[in-house]
Amino acid sequence: MPVDTAPDLADAAISIRGVTQRYAAAGAADGVLALDNISLDIRRGEFVCLLGPSGCGKSTLLNIVGGLFKPTSGEVLVGGRRVDGAPHPDEIAFVFQESTLFPWYTIIENFRIALKLRGVAKSEWDDRAMEALRAVGMASFARHYPNQLSVGMRQRVNMARGICVETNILLMDEPFAALDEQSRMVLGEDLSILLAKTGKTIVFVTHSLAEAVFLSDRIAVMTARPGRIKTIVDVNEPHPRAPDFMLAPRFGELRNDLFAMLREEIRVAMASQRDPVGGGVT
Amino acid sequence: MSALDSAPAEIMGMPRGRAVALTRWAIIVGAALALELYGRLFADPSFFQPLSAIARAWVNPIMSDERIVGALGMAVFEIALAYGLSIVVGAAIGMAIGGSNFARASFLPIVLLLYAIPQVSLMPLFVLVFGLGAASKIAFGFSHGVFPVIVNVVAGMRNTNPLHLRAMRSMGGTRADELRHVVFPNMVPSFFVGLRLAMTMTMLGVILAELYVSTGGIGYFTRVYAENYNPAPLFALIGSLAIIAVAFNSLVRVAERRLMPGRRPTARLNLSGARTK
Numbered sequence: 377m378p379v380d381t382a383p384d385l386a387d388a389a390i391s392i393r394g395v396t397q398r399y400a401a402a403g404a405a406d407g408v409l410a411l412d413n414i415s416l417d418i419r420r421g422e423f424v425c426l427l428g429p430s431g432c433g434k435s436t437l438l439n440i441v442g443g444l445f446k447p448t449s450g451e452v453l454v455g456g457r458r459v460d461g462a463p464h465p466d467e468i469a470f471v472f473q474e475s476t477l478f479p480w481y482t483i484i485e486n487f488r489i490a491l492k493l494r495g496v497a498k499s500e501w502d503d504r505a506m507e508a509l510r511a512v513g514m515a516s517f518a519r520h521y522p523n524q525l526s527v528g529m530r531q532r533v534n535m536a537r538g539i540c541v542e543t544n545i546l547l548m549d550e551p552f553a554a555l556d557e558q559s560r561m562v563l564g565e566d567l568s569i570l571l572a573k574t575g576k577t578i579v580f581v582t583h584s585l586a587e588a589v590f591l592s593d594r595i596a597v598m599t600a601r602p603g604r605i606k607t608i609v610d611v612n613e614p615h616p617r618a619p620d621f622m623l624a625p626r627f628g629e630l631r632n633d634l635f636a637m638l639r640e641e642i643r644v645a646m647a648s649q650r651d652p653v654g655g656g657v658t
Numbered sequence: 659m660s661a662l663d664s665a666p667a668e669i670m671g672m673p674r675g676r677a678v679a680l681t682r683w684a685i686i687v688g689a690a691l692a693l694e695l696y697g698r699l700f701a702d703p704s705f706f707q708p709l710s711a712i713a714r715a716w717v718n719p720i721m722s723d724e725r726i727v728g729a730l731g732m733a734v735f736e737i738a739l740a741y742g743l744s745i746v747v748g749a750a751i752g753m754a755i756g757g758s759n760f761a762r763a764s765f766l767p768i769v770l771l772l773y774a775i776p777q778v779s780l781m782p783l784f785v786l787v788f789g790l791g792a793a794s795k796i797a798f799g800f801s802h803g804v805f806p807v808i809v810n811v812v813a814g815m816r817n818t819n820p821l822h823l824r825a826m827r828s829m830g831g832t833r834a835d836e837l838r839h840v841v842f843p844n845m846v847p848s849f850f851v852g853l854r855l856a857m858t859m860t861m862l863g864v865i866l867a868e869l870y871v872s873t874g875g876i877g878y879f880t881r882v883y884a885e886n887y888n889p890a891p892l893f894a895l896i897g898s899l900a901i902i903a904v905a906f907n908s909l910v911r912v913a914e915r916r917l918m919p920g921r922r923p924t925a926r927l928n929l930s931g932a933r934t935k
Contacts, residue, residue: 442828444824444827444828463827463828463829463830465828465829465830466830468828469828469829470824470825470828470829472821472824472825473821475819475821476821476822476824476825478822478839478840478843480843480844480846481839481843489829489835489839490829493829493830493831493835494829494830541829
């Protein structure tokens, strides 16, 4: 049963209403159900994590919110406007894994493309880019090529690219997945500080429990495929969060609760991977 | 590659770079000495002559006979034109075929089929259509050079990272932006692999056509020297062709180093023609 903590609608930056997604698949007559009737309202300035076992459709949901995929049914409203399978780069910026920086352009050239597509005047490109790079402590690497930087540095830059376009909403699709545990935590901390300043609305997909607890205001726990919202966990901890928060008893409790909820879903997901839906090859 | 990378910094008490250069020169000088000795002591002078005689023949008649210098110049012209055509036409066809899944699935198998035909068997057709002069050499060189360009452009357009395309779309990029900022830059290393293969193939095509039929080109002189059992100028002429080949290949390498966008590992050419990083 979908959980819907309906806040005041005027407050909702993103409103997901009954979103269902089916994929065509060999051997399954009406396709594979990836997302089943998802409804969720996200308030302005809120940081929401989508957490779930792999293959549960959390990235699919994020891509639907960003207008990169079109849902089979249901709708998404962003700032009251219906997202209809087309991106809204003026409202929404994406941050994917660090490898989405274009390797044939220098860092600053990567930023210029994002700013140009956003419709920013050419005279402002470099100022805006440098400002965002300074915010993540990477200003001195503006003229480097991405593969001259470490993975962690690249992800800082990639985050800055998402921030420099100054959209109200940031969608982050497992941005730290390629990073080691330590860099993840440090970057998460920086992100927490950065975002407390900008007041952006953020939807963040992850499969890291600690990351979810440390960063989110609310965590939407999803079920194994077909993806539904199993429950929503409130973190109730002001931003920016100090690393001490990770040592607080509440942090551990929340993480354990989440793990308990996820464990059965992970088992279901693993079982269905051994026995694919509809007997088709997946 | 890793074996080279892990090699010691010093070999026989000298820096590795110098040791490598020295070894190369030692091989070249050793081979030259062996050829010289073989030519002087054992070879039948109507089939082979010592290097010193070949060097003399290079100065005279090869470099002093206007007709031969002209023929070499003509060969350079033919290769350059055939190569230029291969690049322009090959890139255009490659982009058209690589631009969509539909076009690739429809046309690439046909291109590969044509590529697989041993083109020497079609040589008489080229002569019939393009005549005995430069045109048939250029056409034959082009028919060799154009395929590696097409195939590598298509391959380069195919291995575009879907995440880059998605990032582009999420930033509001159009299909034109995708092509300009993602697909084309991504294709460049593969394109240069195609260019290097095409250089070799074009030269092969032009020289094959020259040898097959030629009324005053290098093919004509090659035949004259071979049929008159006059090996010294023959080898000198072939040596000149080798120098031309090396010069063209160096040009492609310089162009590659200048034009490759971004700081990326240069694509290496291995025997299968595939790209390695």
